[in-house]
Amino acid sequence: MGQNLAEKIIAAHLLSGDMTPGSEIGLKIDQTLTQDATGTMAYLEFEAMGVPRVKTERSVAYIDHNTLQNGFENADDHRFIRTVCKKHGVYYSRPGNGICHQVHLERFGVPGKTLIGSDSHTPTGGGIGMLAMGAGGMDVAVAMGGGAYYITMPRVLKVALTGRLRPGVSAKDVILEVLRRLSVKGGVGRVIEYGGEGVATLSVPERATITNMGAELGATTSIFPSDEVTRRFLKAQGREEDYTPLSADPDAAYEQTIEVDLSSLQPLAAMPHSPDAVQPVAALAGLPVDQVCIGSCTNSSLQDMMKVAALLKGKTVAPTVSLTISPGSRQVFTMLALNGALADMIAAGARVLECACGPCIGMGQSPNSAGVSLRTFNRNFEGRSGTADARVFLVSPETAAASALSGVLTDPTTLPQGEPYQLPERFLVNDNMIDPPAPVEEMDAVEVLRGPNIKEFPVSHALESSIEKPAVLKVGDNITTDHIMPAGAKILPYRSNIPYLSQFCFGVCDKSFPERCKSTGGGFVVGGENYGQGSSREHAALVPLYLGVRAVIVKSFARIHCANLVNAGILPLVFCDPADYDRIDEGDELLLEKIDEALKTGGEIVLQNKTKGANIALTCPVSQRQREMLLAGGLLNYTRENA
Ligand code: MIC
Ligand code: SF4
Numbered sequence: 001m002g003q004n005l006a007e008k009i010i011a012a013h014l015l016s017g018d019m020t021p022g023s024e025i026g027l028k029i030d031q032t033l034t035q036d037a038t039g040t041m042a043y044l045e046f047e048a049m050g051v052p053r054v055k056t057e058r059s060v061a062y063i064d065h066n067t068l069q070n071g072f073e074n075a076d077d078h079r080f081i082r083t084v085c086k087k088h089g090v091y092y093s094r095p096g097n098g099i100c101h102q103v104h105l106e107r108f109g110v111p112g113k114t115l116i117g118s119d120s121h122t123p124t125g126g127g128i129g130m131l132a133m134g135a136g137g138m139d140v141a142v143a144m145g146g147g148a149y150y151i152t153m154p155r156v157l158k159v160a161l162t163g164r165l166r167p168g169v170s171a172k173d174v175i176l177e178v179l180r181r182l183s184v185k186g187g188v189g190r191v192i193e194y195g196g197e198g199v200a201t202l203s204v205p206e207r208a209t210i211t212n213m214g215a216e217l218g219a220t221t222s223i224f225p226s227d228e229v230t231r232r233f234l235k236a237q238g239r240e241e242d243y244t245p246l247s248a249d250p251d252a253a254y255e256q257t258i259e260v261d262l263s264s265l266q267p268l269a270a271m272p273h274s275p276d277a278v279q280p281v282a283a284l285a286g287l288p289v290d291q292v293c294i295g296s297c298t299n300s301s302l303q304d305m306m307k308v309a310a311l312l313k314g315k316t317v318a319p320t321v322s323l324t325i326s327p328g329s330r331q332v333f334t335m336l337a338l339n340g341a342l343a344d345m346i347a348a349g350a351r352v353l354e355c356a357c358g359p360c361i362g363m364g365q366s367p368n369s370a371g372v373s374l375r376t377f378n379r380n381f382e383g384r385s386g387t388a389d390a391r392v393f394l395v396s397p398e399t400a401a402a403s404a405l406s407g408v409l410t411d412p413t414t415l416p417q418g419e420p421y422q423l424p425e426r427f428l429v430n431d432n433m434i435d436p437p438a439p440v441e442e443m444d445a446v447e448v449l450r451g452p453n454i455k456e457f458p459v460s461h462a463l464e465s466s467i468e469k470p471a472v473l474k475v476g477d478n479i480t481t482d483h484i485m486p487a488g489a490k491i492l493p494y495r496s497n498i499p500y501l502s503q504f505c506f507g508v509c510d511k512s513f514p515e516r517c518k519s520t521g522g523g524f525v526v527g528g529e530n531y532g533q534g535s536s537r538e539h540a541a542l543v544p545l546y547l548g549v550r551a552v553i554v555k556s557f558a559r560i561h562c563a564n565l566v567n568a569g570i571l572p573l574v575f576c577d578p579a580d581y582d583r584i585d586e587g588d589e590l591l592l593e594k595i596d597e598a599l600k601t602g603g604e605i606v607l608q609n610k611t612k613g614a615n616i617a618l619t620c621p622v623s624q625r626q627r628e629m630l631l632a633g634g635l636l637n638y639t640r641e642n643a
Pocket of ligand 2: 065099119121296297298356357360361377378
């Protein structure tokens, strides 16, 4: 039997384990990336490991999230990242150079390589045929130090693409359709592999839009073959030598295959507050719009921007709409400036922002009260925009631009269509904003500069034998990391200051949570399905750790967050019978006895609800290696013990 694409790359990087779906495998990691909001912590952790120079083929640090600098904090963190990278062998993409995933695709992505990044949208690299995964900062630090990255061997689902997109329908509509069918938990434990004759009709940036937002399926990653289209893209980036053809064997097996006929797709929108609440734009047409934001790592390529500029050219943004545009990289930005498209955007009334994450992570541009905001981004979680009652819809660049002009949600296929856009033969290549690391002989002389915003990260301790604590919080299904540890302009600058961040933990669900934790000395968090979906931010584990959370008991976990809990030394536990969720209320006194023994022997875990007089069976859904990590009190302690 032949291999699918994911299996081929995994087999070529397998360091431990066997490739049976569901079992743990260790992978050799060729490349890493970090961004600034998770990077500060990742480099502090890397320093704590004591490895002098990164051992990967390529490690890159990007500054793209925290670029608002309305205080010294961000600038200090940028300086820390710049100097720590210089010293330890990491390339540094300076602020203003663009969004990590867009720049990495343009300048560093290599088909067939493995990439992990401390950002959940790292699977963008799947658009160029990489096995690219989001991970917690500590896992990225370990990979930089030459250690393996561990995942559960995924099942592989094939999306067979047929046909060709109609004018006005775009790659965003493809991933919205997949989300509509599979839901935000449909990808858990899976790699989503694209194939079929429709693949050849999609450019690399279009493929990258699809793999980027595959993160919203909860998938381990998503991947496209590397073919002639990939070769042309790499050639246009002046990197043809990085090309290798890669595809699944003709007789490869898949867990499941679903078909998406590109020709029959129509423009789609994800409604508030979930990326899988998908409806046809036609069905929502006419909804008045207050704001339109175009950009983010999902839709900020030159191709996206050129389509937007063509729609805006010679027209004016509706008086009731505020339109922002953030190009994805300096390459895109410069090319738009040179070819005149930027002038068309500005003339139409667009508010052009720097090439960074910006409004996507709530760094400015919060909508008006109860405002309707159309965004070409990948997440519309509650509160993420910075306006608690805003209604955020996720749409394609074409739908966004058409609606910005009309002032109401508009199906772009109803407008006259121009010529299809062709990617240029040559992109404008200028890597002068990528600062290389110091040569080996000079690295010792580099001084790492730290500002006062950088505080110690919380230490975890070896697991206690029994834990008796209250349920300090009970939440429902699909809790995101934006619920657990919100971001946005007011909070994001403190990503290297866990004590400060702790005041905002679970603020979207219950503002009194941090105070309650202080009065009880922490306790248990109880949740529903798909707990911890969304971001890779390890702060969603480190902050609860700081507040004394010992265990999180849920119906099911999202992949990266579960790994982050283990790394932090917090017990992830799952109800054997999901109905037992109803047998715990907030405030109940809970007891786990001899939990260390149960972890060692793999025996059953019984939680006693002392308030209700009930016994509840739980499992700990982790590998043997992770059990040892939990016993040691997290990844850093475990690494120290095993060093
Ligand atoms: C996001 O889109 O939520 C982020 C901000 O990029 C996060 C990383 C972070 O929280 O810093 C992600 O997706 O991992
Ligand atoms: Fe940045 Fe938004 Fe992409 Fe996250 S999803 S990396 S915040 S642009």
